[in-house]
Amino acid sequence: MTPSTGQILLSELFGTFILIVLGAGVCAAVTLPKSKAQSSGWIVISWGWGLAVFMGVYAGYATGAHINPAVTLGLAAAGRDLAANVPATATNVAVYLVGQMVGAFLGATAAWLAYKKHFDEEAPATAKLGCFATAPSIRSYGWNLVTEAIGTFVLVGWIIQSGRTPSQLGPLAVALVVVGIGLSLGGPTGYAINPARDLGPRLAHAVLPIPGKGGSDWSYSWVPVLGPAIGGVAAGLLVPNMAGLF
Known part of the structure; x- marks a missing residue:
């Protein structure tokens, strides 16, 4: 059955919401004052984001669970349907992107609510933004753009x-790929590899009443949007043409 526009929007919104509330949540857990997980490190963050992807993919299964504009753009560039019975029309692509952005904003807001008292504590502005x-x-x-493009190309x-593989590995495999990217390629930029993952929460940071939050670093904000978009489209254009090599 072909999903309606509303179903596409809500599926991608919900999947991305789950991704970000858990992903931003693990960053807050590791970073913020008085959190029980404070200073538990990069490996915890990488695994936390991987598990967030695992659960977000299940949550948005009805539309293929892109939960990432780079995936949507990559599949469109590859000439693939976005999901079963969802062709890659301009309208469908736009609905996916809107759902992902709104879900990311709401997920970041929910993570802030969960850690509200910790965000109220004194901490460096960069640490609060990093959540x-x-x-x-x-x-x-x-x-930085190159790093983001490479990480997203891999994803x-x-x-x-x-x-194309006989097993067609599911959400757990995608989650492990994200963990691997975080551990191997995440050090230089914090591996957004997803325009919605960075821009939606950055907008939330800009508007939420967070004491001592400082600026939202808009001078850098274009990098984790453009880099993943380039990497996703490049993968969509190049990987299908390499099929004969595998």
């Missing part, structure tokens, strides 16, 4: 290629 959005370890916009390329 919502990514930032580079070494700020070099061009190279979207794997999703496209795995669809």
